[in-house]
Amino acid sequence: MSDWSRYAHPAPAFADRAIVCIGAGEYRGNDSEVRDRPLRSHAAVVVSEGSGWFRSQLSTDVAIEAPALIWLFPGIRHSYGPDRSGWTEHWVLFGGTVTRDLDALPAWSPATPVVQLGAVPATLAPTFTRLRSDLAEPGSVGALRASATCYSWLVDLAASVKPAGAPDLVAAFARGATRQLSMEARARELGVSLAELRAETLTATGLTPLQLLIESRLARAQSLLVESDLEVGVIGKTVGFDDPAYFSRQFTRRRGSSPSMFRSEQRRVPSETGEAQ
Known part of the structure; x- marks a missing residue:
């Protein structure tokens, strides 16, 4: 691996709407x-x-042992750096409105910016090969490609820092979302306390149990509407949802259109030959 760094200058309008990759690079050694x-960015x-x-100014000194993630705000x-034996690091600078959602995840906190990874993400090498190529391409196309690659990388990192038990628990919670149960009963069925259920759903999805319950129900409703x-x-x-009016209000507020309008916009109709379009 050779050391490299590349930077981009995405249009401000794009930065206001999504994730933007500002720069990326690789370093191996002990002299920097x-x-x-x-x-100014994440x-x-x-x-x-x-x-x-x-x-950092918000955390005590932390010893880093690979594989690890340093999350900077x-x-x-x-301040950070390798020991005398050296290390290999891959870094990415990014901004955009989506960072507000990332900041809400308790796995990434300014007070605990170093996260131990269970393993090096398998996508690390191909991701930074793409970033190096994307950031070397002049103009907006290269910046957009780099930002898309960066977003995918952040999703991979988010998956890497989830607690081992969270995905299965959250999946089981979502599968039972249509049942009429109190949140206390749902937690008991899953074998956790309410506080543990809240911590697991927040860490895995960034949503509270109630928010995840509503989102799971609305996702199922979207499929049934179509x-x-x-x-x-x-x-x-x-x-x-026992109350049809409450269902419609929640659907409209969270999906941007009423259930009926969503059905009209998304549903396929038979073609003149009788085949689905």
Whole structure:
């Protein structure tokens, strides 16, 4: 691996709407470190080999042992670097409105910016090969490609730092979303306390149990609206909403259109030859 760094200058309008990749790079060695640096953007640094150290104005000194993720926040002064034996790091700078959603995940906190990874993500090498190529391409097309690659990488990192039990528990919770049960009963069925259920759903999805319950019900409702001829009120009850008006209000607020409008926009109709379009 050769050391490299590339930077992009995406259009401000794009930065206001999504994730934008500002730069990326790779480093291997023991002769370079960051000292008392604040960033204007977010950054994610993955240490895939070796060991080192990290400190910031919000956290105590932390020893780093690969594989590990260093999650950096705008405006927070920090320092980090490898031990004498050196390390291998891959870093990406990014911004955009989506970072507000990432900041809500408790797995990534300014107070605990170093996260131990169970393994080096399998997508690390191909991701940074693409980023190096994307960021070398001039103009907006290269910047857009780099931002898409960056977003995919952040999703991979989010999956890497989930607690081992969270995905199965959250999947079981979502499967039972249409049933009429209290949240206490749902937690008991899953073998956890309410506090543990809340912590697991927040870590895995960024949503509270109630928010995840509603989103799971609405996702099922969307499928039924497109795939069945059931009346809207019946669909609401089928997915767990006793009050048809409440179902319509929640659907409209969270999906941007009423259930009926969604069905009209998304449903396929038979073609003149009798085949589905």
